[in-house]
Amino acid sequence: MANRSNDRNWDATQHYKNAAVAKDYDRVRFSSTAGRVFNNQEKRVIRECFQDIPRDTVILDIPCGTGRLAEALLGSGLRVYGADISAEMLDVANERLAGYGGRFTTEVMDAFKLTGSERQFEAALCARVLMHFPLETQIKFLRGVAAVTRKRIVINHSLSSPYQRFRRWVKVLLGHQKSAGYPITNSEIKRLLGESGLAEVKRRRINALISEAVYIVAEKIR
Ligand SMILES: C[S@@+](CC[C@H](N)C(=O)[O-])C[C@H]1O[C@@H](n2cnc3c(N)ncnc32)[C@H](O)[C@@H]1O
Numbered sequence: 001m002a003n004r005s006n007d008r009n010w011d012a013t014q015h016y017k018n019a020a021v022a023k024d025y026d027r028v029r030f031s032s033t034a035g036r037v038f039n040n041q042e043k044r045v046i047r048e049c050f051q052d053i054p055r056d057t058v059i060l061d062i063p064c065g066t067g068r069l070a071e072a073l074l075g076s077g078l079r080v081y082g083a084d085i086s087a088e089m090l091d092v093a094n095e096r097l098a099g100y101g102g103r104f105t106t107e108v109m110d111a112f113k114l115t116g117s118e119r120q121f122e123a124a125l126c127a128r129v130l131m132h133f134p135l136e137t138q139i140k141f142l143r144g145v146a147a148v149t150r151k152r153i154v155i156n157h158s159l160s161s162p163y164q165r166f167r168r169w170v171k172v173l174l175g176h177q178k179s180a181g182y183p184i185t186n187s188e189i190k191r192l193l194g195e196s197g198l199a200e201v202k203r204r205r206i207n208a209l210i211s212e213a214v215y216i217v218a219e220k221i222r
Contacts, residue, residue: 016084017087018088019088019091022066022089022092023092038206039068043071045215049204053078053152055077056077056079058081059080059121060124060125060149061124062111062145063084063089063111064080067082070097071096073125074097074103074104083107083109083111087108094106111129112141116147120149122152123149123151124152124153124154126141126142126154130156131181131184132180135188138192139191139195142192142196146196146197149220151220152201155215155218157184157216158179158180158184159184159189159214160184167210180212193218198221199219201217203216203217
C-alpha cells in the first residue's frame with residue numbers, strides 16, 4: 001500500500017480529505033494480483049473476527065474509508081455504521097454500498113474527539129489507521145473508539161518483530177515501496193490495548209512470512 005506515514009509531514013487525518021485520493025484509494029492498493037489476493041484474505045479474516053456476533057448487530061467501522069471492509073461485514077449479515085474524518089472517503093463508501101440501503105449509514109467523525117460521547121456500539125472495527133501514528137497518538141485514537149464501544153474491538157496493525165524488521169531492511173535495500181510508519185512490537189500492543197481499557201482475546205495473521213499485518217480481537221475490560 002502506498003504509504004507516506006514515515007514522512008513526518010504526512011498527516012493521515014488530512015491526506016484522505018481529497019476527492020481524487022478517495023476515488024483512487026482501492027485501485028492504487030488492491031488492483032494488482034497480489035493486492036486482490038491480500039484484499040480477499042483480509043476481508044475473510046475480518047468476517048471471522050466478528051463471526052460470533054449476532055447478525056443484525058450494528059458494527060462501528062472507524063475509519064470506514066471507502067467501505068472496503070464494511071462491505072465484507074454487510075455481506076455477512078451485519079449492519080455497519082461507517083465513520084471517518086474524511087467526507088470524501090465516505091462519499092465513495094456510500095456510492096459503493098448504496099445497495100445495502102439502511103443497513104449501512106455513515107457519519108463524518110473524528111476518533112480523537114469521541115471520549116465523553118453518549119453514543120454506544122456493541123462492537124467496532126478499527127483497521128489500517130493506527131500504524132500511521134506514533135504510539136501515544138495511537139492510544140488516544142483507540143481510547144476514542146473504546147469510549148463508544150461496549151464490548152469488542154477488532155484492530156489491525158503492522159507487527160514489528162525481529163523477522164519483520166529484517167524483512168523491512170531487505171525491502172529498503174531492494175528499493176521497495178515504504179512500509180507503514182509506526183509498526184508495533186508485542187509489548188507495545190499490550191500497552192496500546194491496556195491503556196485503551198482493552199485486553200487481547202485472540203489474534204490472526206495473513207501470510208506471516210510475507211506480511212506484517214496482524215488482526216487482534218480485543219474486549220473491553222473497563
Ligand atoms: C488507510 S485508510 C483505511 C480505511 C479502511 N479502514 C480500510 O481498511 O480500507 C485510513 C482512514 O483513516 C481516516 N482517518 C484518519 N484520521 C482519522 C480520525 N482522527 N478519525 C476518523 N478517521 C480518521 C482517513 O480519513 C482514512 O479514510
